[in-house]
Amino acid sequence: MIKKISLFLLGLVLSSAYAPSVLAQADSTAQTSVTVITVKGAIGPTTTNYIRRGLETARERGDEVLIIELDTPGGLLNSTQDIVQEMLASEMPIAVYVTPSGGNAGSAGTFITLAAHVAAMAPTTTIGAASPVSMGGQPQDTVMQKKIFNYSESFIENIAKERDRNTEWAKSAVRDGAAITETEALELNVIDFISQDLNELLVQMDGLVFEGDTLQTAKASINKEGETFAEQFFSFIMRPEIMLILTMVAIYGIVGEVTNPGAIVPGVAGVIALILLLYGSATMPINVAGFVLIGLAIVLFLIEAFTPTFGILITGGAVSFFLGALMLFQEFPKNMQLDWYWLVPATIMTAIFFGWIATSGIKAQFTGNRTGLESLIGKKAKVVDDINEEGGRILISGEYWNAVTEGEEIESNEWCEIVRFEGLTVTVKPYTPNKEFDHGVN
The missing domain is CATH 3.90.226.10 (2-enoyl-CoA Hydratase; Chain A, domain 1)
Incomplete structure (x- = not known):
């Protein structure tokens, strides 16, 4: 028994002495x-x-x-x-x-x-x-x-x-x-x-x-x-050419939605592009004067839609857009500045967009209806049967319509003016002949 205890104590001493070297080797x-x-x-x-x-x-x-x-x-x-x-x-x-x-x-x-x-x-x-x-x-x-x-x-x-x-x-x-x-x-x-x-x-x-x-x-x-992915994505959108594309998408999308209400897709794309552009502008040394010139270009393009100047404002807007895009990235390092082969096509595309598509859309929003029953409102029509508050008939584009007045009676063979359509009944009023544009519908 004593021999076993002695061997056990000897083992403990040897293991304690050997442990540090083992730990050091493992480390x-x-x-x-x-x-x-x-x-x-x-x-x-x-x-x-x-x-x-x-x-x-x-x-x-x-x-x-x-x-x-x-x-x-x-x-x-x-x-x-x-x-x-x-x-x-x-x-x-x-x-x-x-x-x-x-x-x-x-x-x-x-x-x-x-x-x-x-x-x-x-x-x-x-x-x-x-x-x-x-x-x-x-x-x-x-x-x-x-x-x-x-x-x-x-x-x-x-x-x-x-x-x-x-x-x-x-x-x-x-x-x-x-x-x-x-x-x-x-x-x-x-x-x-x-x-x-x-x-x-x-x-x-x-x-x-x-x-x-x-x-x-x-x-x-x-x-x-x-x-x-986020770092790669934001690094991608902060490239000058991508920021220029985002600027164009924001302009085209928002203006496109305004000129064609309800299209949704252009508006959503424009807002997303604008948010990304603002993010990039907050982290990169964007020249504010460039944004001002681009804004001036948009104003000139829009004025052209209402006051045709035979392309003078479109040309001025194109020059303003080009200089604005050039100045926008002026503070970037030389290797990050925008090349002309990006600026020239972007300017031409923007001028075409506002000179043709956007201008047509803007004009359409401020002109009367040209199709459907709404296009007949304000036009004159021939009275077929006497019309009063209870009824009567008129001739519209070769068709007979039931008609009523809001007060004054209109006799047959006289002219009346279309006020509104309610189902299959037309509300009319006596025609006033002293109008600048006098267009009939019968």
């Missing part, structure tokens, strides 16, 4: 993971939401690092500021990987790359050209543009200092629009690694220390986090 072989998101195209509000959501997802999973695969020609300065602020404040390491080969971290992409904890580029990629002229889409010849220029230079300098990168080159990317290859970026301390692919980047980051934590990424599993 060292624990599976780690990283989250990867892909940002491709112009930087805008939906990009900010996408990166923010990717960062929150990576935190919830307990990932080692968030990796942003980046390929962008640039984007909006406001969205870039939001993204950079989010990255600088992040306690989780963020890596930006400019990829694929031939990709670019231009303009806004330069700010985002420099703000990363780890910056890497694939072979044959470029970075730079971050001057405000490419981010704002306008020449630097105004006081406001100079302010934006100076702010951008100091902004990128602070980012480079925060991440211990080459501040002189960063300022030159804004001041001179400098752009460099991945090899030059590595030599100038703009990036940390040149990576053939994502797996090589994971190996290169393995062992790096951030905030006292060592990254274990060499064998980490990769969690791809794509854009949601």
Whole structure:
């Protein structure tokens, strides 16, 4: 018995001594993971939401690092500021990987790359050209543009200092629009690694220390986090050409419903397009003067329907619409501005719509009925039999109708004026011959 107790106690001692080494080995072989998101195209509000959501997802999973695969020609300065602020404040390491080969971290992409904890580029990629002229889409010849220029230079300098990168080159990317290859970026301390692919980047980051934590990424599993349907949809509608189409649909739909009451479909489509347009306008740098000019164009088109000027107002409206659509997206970056091959067809279509379809519909709403019994109201007719409050007959378009008066009797062979139809009976009154237009119906 004593021997068994001794063996049991010895086992406890040995297991307690061996347990820490077992736990340490298990912890060292624990599976780690990283989250990867892909940002491709112009930087805008939906990009900010996408990166923010990717960062929150990576935190919830307990990932080692968030990796942003980046390929962008640039984007909006406001969205870039939001993204950079989010990255600088992040306690989780963020890596930006400019990829694929031939990709670019231009303009806004330069700010985002420099703000990363780890910056890497694939072979044959470029970075730079971050001057405000490419981010704002306008020449630097105004006081406001100079302010934006100076702010951008100091902004990128602070980012480079925060991440211990080459501040002189960063300022030159804004001041001179400098752009460099991945090899030059590595030599100038703009990036940390040149990576053939994502797996090589994971190996290169393995062992790096951030905030006292060592990254274990060499064998980490990769969690791809794509854009949601909502992010893809709103990113799509915020493209300038789509916003121009929404503007046209809103105008055509609402005007079409007004000129053809009860059609429903044009009105619903117009209202939906208007709501989406207002949403886009609230998040994008839309030029208000552009909306004013488009509104003026609509007014000129509508006036043409009532006061024909042989196309003068239609032409003026077309010019106003063209200039308004051109100014509408003036504040967008150069790569996001609207091309003329969108503006010219849109202007022509709008002029045709108002000059023909809308004008005809508007005129129809303010003219009398031309078909049916309602078109006969106000016309004169021949009295066949004496008419009083009890009855009588008249001749209308070769047909005999029962008729009554509202008071005064009308004798046969005289003329009467049609007041209204009630079933098969016509209410009439004595005809007054001093009318500008005198049309009979018999």
